[in-house]
Amino acid sequence: MACKNLFFVGVFALGFVATDLAQAQDYVPGEVIVKLRESSGSEQAFAFLGKAMTDRQMQLEGAFGRIDLYHFKLGKGQSVQQAIAELSQDPAVEYAEPNYILRKSSQTGIENSFSLEEIGQRLSSGEDLFATSAPVDFYESWSAPSAQSSSRPIVAVIDTGLDLSHSVFAHNNVVWRNPGEIPDNGIDDDGNGYIDDVYGWNFVNNSGHMFDDDGHGTHVSGIVLSVAHDIFSGESFDSKIQIMPLKFLDGNGMGTTGNAIKAIYYAVNQGAQVLNNSWGGPNYSAALHEAISFSYSKGVSFVAAAGNAGSSNDQAPMYPASYNVPHVMSVAATTNSDFLASFSNYGFNSVHLGSPGTSILSTVPGDKFGNSSGTSMAAPFVAGVAALMKRESPLMEGFQIKSIINEESDPISFLSGKVFSESRLNFANPIVRAKSEALVDSPVYSSGVPTRQLASTTGGCGTVSTMYMDRHHQSGRGGGMGAGRGSGLGYVILVLALMALPLVVAVALRARAKADSPESRRRHERFKFDSEVKVNVGGRELVGSVSSISLGGVQINTEAMLEQGGIVSMSISSPDGKEQIQVEGRVVWSEAKKAYGVAFEQAPDSALSQIRSWTKA
Numbered sequence: 001m002a003c004k005n006l007f008f009v010g011v012f013a014l015g016f017v018a019t020d021l022a023q024a025q026d027y028v029p030g031e032v033i034v035k036l037r038e039s040s041g042s043e044q045a046f047a048f049l050g051k052a053m054t055d056r057q058m059q060l061e062g063a064f065g066r067i068d069l070y071h072f073k074l075g076k077g078q079s080v081q082q083a084i085a086e087l088s089q090d091p092a093v094e095y096a097e098p099n100y101i102l103r104k105s106s107q108t109g110i111e112n113s114f115s116l117e118e119i120g121q122r123l124s125s126g127e128d129l130f131a132t133s134a135p136v137d138f139y140e141s142w143s144a145p146s147a148q149s150s151s152r153p154i155v156a157v158i159d160t161g162l163d164l165s166h167s168v169f170a171h172n173n174v175v176w177r178n179p180g181e182i183p184d185n186g187i188d189d190d191g192n193g194y195i196d197d198v199y200g201w202n203f204v205n206n207s208g209h210m211f212d213d214d215g216h217g218t219h220v221s222g223i224v225l226s227v228a229h230d231i232f233s234g235e236s237f238d239s240k241i242q243i244m245p246l247k248f249l250d251g252n253g254m255g256t257t258g259n260a261i262k263a264i265y266y267a268v269n270q271g272a273q274v275l276n277n278s279w280g281g282p283n284y285s286a287a288l289h290e291a292i293s294f295s296y297s298k299g300v301s302f303v304a305a306a307g308n309a310g311s312s313n314d315q316a317p318m319y320p321a322s323y324n325v326p327h328v329m330s331v332a333a334t335t336n337s338d339f340l341a342s343f344s345n346y347g348f349n350s351v352h353l354g355s356p357g358t359s360i361l362s363t364v365p366g367d368k369f370g371n372s373s374g375t376s377m378a379a380p381f382v383a384g385v386a387a388l389m390k391r392e393s394p395l396m397e398g399f400q401i402k403s404i405i406n407e408e409s410d411p412i413s414f415l416s417g418k419v420f421s422e423s424r425l426n427f428a429n430p431i432v433r434a435k436s437e438a439l440v441d442s443p444v445y446s447s448g449v450p451t452r453q454l455a456s457t458t459g460g461c462g463t464v465s466t467m468y469m470d471r472h473h474q475s476g477r478g479g480g481m482g483a484g485r486g487s488g489l490g491y492v493i494l495v496l497a498l499m500a501l502p503l504v505v506a507v508a509l510r511a512r513a514k515a516d517s518p519e520s521r522r523r524h525e526r527f528k529f530d531s532e533v534k535v536n537v538g539g540r541e542l543v544g545s546v547s548s549i550s551l552g553g554v555q556i557n558t559e560a561m562l563e564q565g566g567i568v569s570m571s572i573s574s575p576d577g578k579e580q581i582q583v584e585g586r587v588v589w590s591e592a593k594k595a596y597g598v599a600f601e602q603a604p605d606s607a608l609s610q611i612r613s614w615t616k617a
C-alpha cells in the first residue's frame with residue numbers, strides 16, 4: 001500500500017486531522033468487487049458464486065451483467081485485505097479489489113450566495129462578476145457559428161446531484177428526461193432496471209429522487225450549461241444541451257467505485273454523449289477502468305478533473321483522470337491570469353489541458369448563484385465545449401473531440417511543460433472546427449485489464465510508470481499491455497447494462513439456491529410451473545403466479561411492486577391448488593415490471609421435499 005501511505009503522509013504533513021473514520025479509509029469496509037474469468041452463465045461462475053455465498057458467507061450486492069463483475073458484502077469479521085488475498089487465489093477469479101472511496105474535486109466549498117436579482121444589480125452597476133474567472137470567454141462559444149443543429153446532446157453530470165427546482169434548470173428545457181419512464185408509478189416502465197428514473201438516478205439512496213445535498217453537482221451542471229447559454233441573465237432560452245444528473249456522491253461529496261461504475265453504464269446506455277467527472281481518488285480500479293473503456297467503445301466524451309493536490313499526476317495518478325483511455329480528457333485548473341492554479345494537479349504526460357477553475361460563478365441550490373474553485377470547475381467547461389461540438393457533429397466520437405479541443409486550445413506560457421497541450425481551453429474554435437471537420441476513426445483500445453497482481457490492493461502503484469499519452473503512442477501500447485482478454489473493442493462491445501439481466505438473474509438464483517440447499521454442491525434443476533402464490537410483504541398480502549420453480553427459488557409474476565433485496569414470505573400452491581408450502585425468500589431480481597426472482601432463504605426440508613414431489617411429475 002505504498003501509494004496509500006504516501007497519500008496519508010502527505011495529508012498529515014499538511015496538518016489535517018481526519019475528522020471521522022470514513023475520512024481515514026480509502027475503501028468501503030466489508031465490501032469487494034470481483035471479476036470472474038469465466039462468463040456469468042458458466043458452471044465455473046455458478047460454482048464460484050455458490051462457494052462465495054455458502055463457504056465465505058458473502059452477500060451479492062450487485063451484478064454487472066455480462067462483464068462478469070460482482071459486488072459483494074463480506075461475511076461478518078472478514079477484512080477486505082484478507083478476502084482479496086484469498087479470492088485472488090481462486091482460479092475462477094480474474095481480479096478482486098476493494099470498493100474504493102472517491103471524492104468531489106472541488107478545492108473550496110461554495111462561496112457567496114447571490115440571487116438572480118443581485119446578480120442583475122451587480123452587472124448593471126458595472127461590476128465584472130466574472131473578473132475572477134476571466135478568461136472565461138464562454139461568450140465566444142455562444143456566438144460560435146452554428147450549424148443550427150436541432151440535436152441536443154446529453155451531458156451526464158456524475159456528481160452530487162442537481163437542484164431540479166433551480167430556475168435555470170426548472171425552465172429552459174435543460175434537464176434530460178427519460179422518454180421511456182412514466183413518473184411516480186412505481187414501475188420500471190422502460191425495463192432498464194431503475195424504477196421511476198425520470199430525471200436520472202440517485203445511486204446513493206437508489207431512487208429516482210434527485211436532489212443535491214452538497215451543492216457541487218448543481219454548480220458543475222451550471223458551468224456546463226453556461227458554455228451554451230447566458231445562465232445569469234434571467235432570460236429564458238431553449239437549451240442546446242441536456243443535463244442528465246446522476247448522483248453517486250453523498251452530502252459530504254463522497255462516493256464509491258461501485259456506484260461510479262453503475263453511473264457510467266447508466267449514462268452511456270441512456271444515450272449521454274458527454275460524461276463530466278469532477279471527482280476522483282488515488283486508487284487504480286480495474287473495474288472502473290473497464291467501465292470507462294466501455295464508454296470509449298460507445299464514442300462518448302469522458303472529461304475528468306485532474307485533482308487538487310497541487311502535484312503531478314505523472315508521479316501520483318488521480319483516477320479517473322489518469323486512466324489512459326483515448327477519449328479521457330484530464331483537465332487542470334487555471335486562474336484569471338492564466339496561471340496554473342496553485343492547487344491544481346498537472347502532468348505533461350497525463351493531464352491534457354488547462355481550463356478556468358478559480359472562483360467560478362455558477363448555480364447553487366436554493367435558486368442562488370455562488371463561486372467555487374477546483375479542477376471540478378475546470379472540467380465542466382471542457383464538457384460544455386465537447387457537447388456543443390457533438391451538437392455540430394453528432395457522429396463525432398470522443399477521441400476526435402479530444403484531439404480537436406487539445407489542438408485548438410490557446411498556448412499559455414505558464415502551462416508549458418505542465419500539461420500535454422501546454423494550452424488552455426478555447427471556447428469557440430473547437431466548435432467551429434467540429435462543424436466542418438471530416439470524421440476520423442477512433443483507435444482500437446483494450447483496457448488490457450489487469451492481471452491479478454495489478455488488481456490487488458497494492459497494484460495501483462505499479463501502473464504509475466505505465467501511464468502514457470495516446471498522441472505519443474497512438475497505436476502502441478493500447479492493445480498489448482494486458483492479460484489478453486482478446487480483441488479490445490470486440491470484447492468491450494459484449495459489455496451490457498447492469499442488473500436486470502436474465503443471465504445474471506439465473507446465476508444469482510442458482511447461487512442462492514446452492515447456499516440454501518442441503519445438496520449445496522449440485523445445481524438445481526429449474527421447472528416450468530403454473531400455480532398461485534400469496535406473497536406477504538410487510539403485512540400486505542399480494543397474489544401472483546409462479547412460472548418456474550427449483551429447490552433454490554421461484555420466479556413469480558405479480559402486478560405489485562416488490563423491492564429488490566427485500567425479504568418476503570410466500571405461500572406457494574401446488575399446480576392443482578391442493579397443497580401449499582410456506583417459505584421465506586429474498587427478491588434477487590426483477591424484470592419487465594412484473595416478473596421477479598425470489599431466492600429461498602433457509603427453506604425448511606419439508607418444503608423442499610414437497611417441491612421435489614411436485615416437480616417429479
Ligand code: CA
Nearest residue numbers: 188190192194
Ligand atoms: Ca426505468
